[in-house]
Amino acid sequence: PMPVYKDLHFNHDLSATKKLQAGVDLVARLVGVTLGPKGRNVVLANKYGPPKIVNDGETVLKEIELEDPLENLGVKLVRQAGARTNDIAGDGCTTSIILAQGLIAEGMKVLAAGMNPVQIARGIGRTADALVSELKLMSREIEDHEIAHVAAVSAGNDYAVGNMISEAFKRVGREGMVRIENGRSTVNSLEVVEGMQFERGYLSPFFVTNHANMSAEYTDCKILLVDKIISDPRELLRVCFSAVKEVFPLLIIAEDVEEEALATLTRNKLSGMIKVAAIKAPSFGEQKTQCLEDIAIITGGTVVRDDMGYTLEEAGKEFLGSASKVIVKKDSTLIVTDGSTLHAVEKRVAQIKGQVENSKETYQKKILGERIARLSGAIAIIQVGAQTVIELKDKKLRIEDALNATMAAIEEGVVVGGGCSLLRLSQKIDIIKESLDNLEQKRPGVLGVILILVYWP
Template identity: 50%
Template sequence: LEVVEGMQFDRGYLSPYFVTNAEKMVADLDDPYILIHEKKLSNLQSLLPVLEAVVQSGKPLLIIAEDVEGEALATLVVNKLRGGLKIAAVKAPGFGDRRKAMLEDIAILTSGQVISEDVGIKLENVTLDMLGRAKKVNISKENTTIIDGAGQKSEITARVNQIKAQIEETTSDYDREKLQERLAKLAGGVAVIRVGGATEVEVKEKKDRVDDALNATRAAVEEGIVAGGGTALLRAANALTVKGSNPDQEA
């Protein structure tokens, strides 16, 4: 088990055609570039220079934007299906000012820049060194997990301290809750479980078992657990006052 710099947010892929593992319905991108864009993308004309640079690099690309719609989404899907571009797109997490702050969190985590005309950066002028990087990104229907972002430890720590200061200063319970969510996402990191085996079949079987264990653990955390072996039913029976209509029911 290894804990690395990373983050998970509650936005999944914008199209199932981005999936790379049809069995688990997830998109896995290894060592991708990450484009962080503040606005909607409805066409890709202004994005062509950086897309061509990404294709030349041979690396996958993750686009995080307010939305990717219409012609832009259709073009990305077609390129993905043709095999010319390893790509996935997700909506940015949050809303309004909170979305801007979370995009900045992601940029710091991945050592990228938020592409925003508010700070004078236009899409057509974006270069590869403005994009974020991570060792891996895992995207499901509902969540995106960035694993081992390329951001500097010192910059991430400074951002964490900035959020902590904002938590201390705010008088709004709602703002405090949202700031604490951001703090947990940025400071918590991502745990990586490494699974090995002598053959590919053995590795796959072990990974499936680990996935089952993780899902069971998540369910236990969210919904709670009861004692096994019929103990919970036995204890619940003591609290019942229902009277049976015959001796068999009483037993």
Template identity: 35%
Template sequence: MSASRIVFGGRARHRLLHGIDIAGRAVGVTFGPLGRNVLLDRDYGGRISKDGVAVARMMEFDDPFVNIGAALLRGAAVKVSDEVGDGTTTTAVLCNAMVRDGIRAVAAGLNPMDLRLGIDIAVSKVVETLGARARRIGTRDEIESVARIAANGDVEIARIVAEALESAGSEGAITVEAGHSLETTVTVAQGFEFKQGYVSHHFMTDRTTGTCKLEDPLILVSQDKLSEFQPLLQLFDDVYESGRPFLVIAESIEGEALSMLVVNTENGALQAAAVKGPAFGERRNALLGDIAAVTGATVLAEELGLAPANAGIEHLGQARRVSVTAGKTCIVDGGGHSREIGDRCTAIREQARQTDSDDDREWLSERLARLAGGVAVIRVGGGSEDEVKERRDRFDNALRSSRATMEEGYLPGGGAALLQAAPDLDGIDPANIGQRAGIDIVRRALREPLRRIAENAGHEGSTVVARLAARSDGKIGFDARNGREVNMVDAGIIDAAKVVRTALQTAASLASLAITTEALVYRGPLQVPSSPLDDEFRFMSDAF
């Protein structure tokens, strides 16, 4: 086994920046309506993508220094994508700018803790400004505008996402899957969605989207904790013999039981996923009962008279399809009987009528909406498997971004909102020069998204930024597709406020981490490869 090696100080920070810079530039080329393509080398062939999160997920390097930085940026970008569906590239561009300026400031002798505090102060002010300027969404056209931006300008994707949201409602379940024709369709199926995801990333079937998709799975629903393997051996053998995927939903899955599922999934013997039951206590048991009704499963629990160890394959439920991410599970076309589901809905309505608690009434209403409402299914069409996969990624982004807009409203897009928030930093009175430098790091970073969008469209980015920064009208931005300055809202170029806020906060958090890093620990020989950034950091900028 290789010994641990440690690199300290500026050398460690510069190597960290090297990885962040490579990853940030690779993601950044996809930015904007005229962003460039990236060719991804996959085990089963190349794939062309303009999706920032797909590019971020693919990046892994042999060089430990480069890989640490790239992995940090990849994690930040994927976190933003998983949370709000868009903003991956904004996060990468903002982070790259802040890390570069921050490490340069530390090398010039400024206190990294003061820099971090200055960044935090500036970001808090910008978030406050964005929140005050955000406009609530009101029309289908506005939803389509946000979806179009997230889908890299695809009008058809925007229209279909808006249609799906109308069908399912803003809180309704919507799933995106590969179709089997050239046309993309939206249908409403019986289904159930809840906010709990897989307990281990080893269950992912698609690492590009971070999703586990199970076709025609058997489904175990248990109120008990599953930890020992031996009592479940016969049941698991029966599932294996069936040749069908296996979804386990229980109070918790750990120890030998989880290890067995992971090992068999990793070696290809079984396609499976384990999900912790939603909510807590009695509410969890109630939701597990709802899931059992939807799927046709029997709830397994020792106190109910049927322990998991005594269950057979006849006690398992089923569904046409299940999609599981890190944060949610969506069951489509479960095998439950409509009569049993209807009886359960009637009982929930009666409980809501009798309760005096507003909190309980709201929770019961949510349960009823899950059981009675369907799942809108978007089946993505295309001329080839690669085309379908690429379009499916953009549908996912557009859907999550549209929902984020419904939560916190929208802002002028194309980097305009961030650029116009920069003057609000002028009123901050920092305690020292380090904090001032941290505020200035954020101020400069706010210009980067617009600059990058303009450059990807073939324009001189710095000139576009300078021209717009001089304008007093905060609604005016740069329409990169047509190469002109316009009222961004009137032109339908808008971003979800939640996406912009989350991207800025996540980028700032990673930048603060990089700035305050004093050592890198890795396994392997202590042979530090040369970096093209080394020469740059031999000469410090006078900006600090």
């Protein structure tokens, strides 16, 4: 194989860091125009299709590639900061880029003055932690009538979007699930689905019963939950015999159903012998096991698991859950129950809420929140409508940002907008400095760069 050579750049004269800074500055200037409710659009060229018109900092950030390798390294560094913010908060990518640019610019000044970069970084970190604590003290819980305003501001002062998101949370509750999908019309619409819905579709199109919308639909359906891969069709003999004898539809939710077992199910379904559909269990690993338990609780069934001493061959009707209606589409499944398991569901939700309170990982909290929403029995779906594909993508990005900002506001509260909170934080920096260890940590007024956000052109 050909050897891969790397360029080496030494920073004795600060030329390397100046190049990195040039890349960061370019990103901030480009992404910065999208900031705030009056942010402007950016047109992105597309080599293999029509151009994209976007108002989303993260999308712009992904498209930037520079010819100079050092400047492009600066782009990658600041891209990481923006992506991290977006992963945690779901919004705020542009703000984090502008703040990062200011921190780097001020940091370069004190570096040029001969300050110790390790101490500078340590001082910035400790000051930032103190400012986050101050920001939490400034925040307050969002009231119901303010949800529309928060969403609208994040969507570029689009109050139609803000009101739709507010209505969605009003109908499913603050802990409910709100999803965004591509619509089939030219206008946005809101649909609320009662029941548990998750993103898993049928394993074979031969399970379809309603060919008009390509879905498998059953009423008064029994549900078999299996926490393993089903490979041998003989394992299903007992439960399928019950379904045939007592004439009830059967939905099988398993880790997977392999070829021979799947072929047997589809063959018997097509012959009219049994009403059946099979899907994969939602999620993976430990989350998959927990999701199966959630479905068992809401349907009143029992999960067939080897570690619990249950074998699939022994599973009879007593293991099955019940649903008043089941709709299985290509990519999603909806389970509607009769409410008879409400008390058990409430206990399960309370248990998961306790896990949310004890969890420190944002991703884990998000997963737990989705489980609570599914168990709560209502999901709001915002269908995004547009005239063209380009318009659809732009509108969907705006609505996603608005939804993420609203969810963050519900979870952590709100502060005064327009950069005012950041301005007030900047006035506390001198007090915070007094708690730092040495002159090099205290010297940089780097975090006064928060003012940059307020006066960003």
